Amino acid sequence: MTATIIDGKAFAATIREKVAGHVARLKSEADLTPGLAVVLVGEDPASQVYVRSKGRLTGEAGMKSFQHSLPADTPQADLVDLVDRLNRDPQVHGILVQLPLPAYMDSEAVINAIAPEKDVDGFHISNVGLLGTGQSAMVPCTPLGCLMMLRAHHGSLSGMNAVVVGRSNIVGKPMAQLLLGESCTVTIAHSRTRDLPAVVRQADIVVAAVGQPKMVQGDWIKPGATVIDVGINRVPNGEKTRLVGDVDFDAAVQVAGAITPVPGGVGPMTIACLLANTVTACCKMNGIDPPEDLTA
Numbered sequence: 001m002t003a004t005i006i007d008g009k010a011f012a013a014t015i016r017e018k019v020a021g022h023v024a025r026l027k028s029e030a031d032l033t034p035g036l037a038v039v040l041v042g043e044d045p046a047s048q049v050y051v052r053s054k055g056r057l058t059g060e061a062g063m064k065s066f067q068h069s070l071p072a073d074t075p076q077a078d079l080v081d082l083v084d085r086l087n088r089d090p091q092v093h094g095i096l097v098q099l100p101l102p103a104y105m106d107s108e109a110v111i112n113a114i115a116p117e118k119d120v121d122g123f124h125i126s127n128v129g130l131l132g133t134g135q136s137a138m139v140p141c142t143p144l145g146c147l148m149m150l151r152a153h154h155g156s157l158s159g160m161n162a163v164v165v166g167r168s169n170i171v172g173k174p175m176a177q178l179l180l181g182e183s184c185t186v187t188i189a190h191s192r193t194r195d196l197p198a199v200v201r202q203a204d205i206v207v208a209a210v211g212q213p214k215m216v217q218g219d220w221i222k223p224g225a226t227v228i229d230v231g232i233n234r235v236p237n238g239e240k241t242r243l244v245g246d247v248d249f250d251a252a253v254q255v256a257g258a259i260t261p262v263p264g265g266v267g268p269m270t271i272a273c274l275l276a277n278t279v280t281a282c283c284k285m286n287g288i289d290p291p292e293d294l295t296a
C-alpha cells in the first residue's frame with residue numbers, strides 16, 4: 001500500500017477561497033480592504049518568483065498588494081526607513097520582508113523593525129515569544145500550513161510522537177512549538193543529532209526542514225507515519241533543474257501512511273497562510289474578531 005498524498009495545492013486553494021470571502025465581507029460590511037506589503041532586496045531568482053506569486057494571489061483574493069523592490073546594495077538603514085513608513089501606512093495591514101536578505105544585512109534587526117501587529121510572517125521577537133508561551137500570536141506561515149494539513153488528516157494530534165528535522169527560526173523551532181501546543185511529544189533533530197535514522201523511526205509525524213535534497217531516506221520512516229516535507233531544493237535534471245524535497249519521496253511513499261509531495265505540498269500552503277494572516281492582522285487592527293475558519 002502506498003501512502004495517501006496530502007494535496008497542499010488543493011488545500012491552499014480552498015484557504016484562498018475562504019480568504020477571498022472574508023475580504024469581500026470586510027469590504028462590504030466595514031469598508032476595509034486588507035493590504036499586504038512585500039519587500040524584496042536584490043535579485044535572487046527564486047525570491048523574485050515567490051514575491052511575484054504573493055502579489056498575484058493577494059490581488060486575486062481581493063486585497064491590496066504593495067510591492068517594493070530594492071537594489072542588492074541597499075543600505076540597511078534605507079530598508080528600515082521603508083519598513084517604518086509601511087508601519088505607519090494605514091492601508092498596509094501586513095508587512096513581509098522576503099528572506100534571505102543580502103548577507104551584509106542583520107536580518108533580525110530588520111525583522112524586529114516591523115510593527116509586531118503587522119508581522120504576518122510571525123518572525124518578530126514579540127510574536128516568537130507569544131507563540132513560545134502559548135499565547136495568541138501571528139504564526140509563521142510555513143509551520144502553520146504544515147499544522148493545518150496535519151490537523152486535516154488526523155484530527156487530534158494529541159499524544160503522537162513528532163520529530164522535526166531542522167532547527168531554523170522560520171520553520172523548525174516554530175513547528176516544534178505548534179506541535180507541542182497540539183500535545184504531541186516533540187523532538188527537534190538536527191545536524192548533530194546522534195543516529196538520526198533511529199530518532200526518525202520513532203516518529204508518528206516527521207517534519208523534514210533541513211534544506212538537503214532527499215536526506216530523509218525511506219527506511220527511516222516508521223510504517224504508517226505521516227511525512228511533511230518542507231524542503232524545496234532545485235537539483236540538476238539534464239539541461240534543466242527540478243524541485244525535490246528533503247525526503248526521498250519515491251522510497252518514503254511506499255512506507256508512510258501519508259506524505260506531502262514537492263512541489264504541490266507545503267509550498268502553496270505558505271502563501272495561503274500568508275493571506276490568512278493578513279486578514280487576521282487587518283481584523284485585529286480594526287477591533288474586529290478575526291475569522292476562525294482560516295487557520296483552524
Ligand SMILES: Nc1nc2c(c(=O)[nH]1)N[C@@H](CN(C=O)c1ccc(C(=O)N[C@@H](CCC(=O)O)C(=O)O)cc1)CN2
Nearest residue numbers: 050096097098099100121141263264265267268270271
Ligand atoms: N519572509 C519570508 N521569506 C521566506 C519565506 C517566508 O515564509 N517568509 N519562505 C520561503 C519562500 N517562500 C515564501 O516566501 C515560498 C517558497 C515556496 C513556495 C511554493 O509555492 N513552492 C512551490 C514550488 C514553486 C517553485 O516552482 O519554485 C511548491 O512547493 O509547490 C511558496 C513560498 C523562504 N523565504
Ligand SMILES: [Mg+2]
Nearest residue numbers: 103105106107
Ligand atoms: Mg546576516
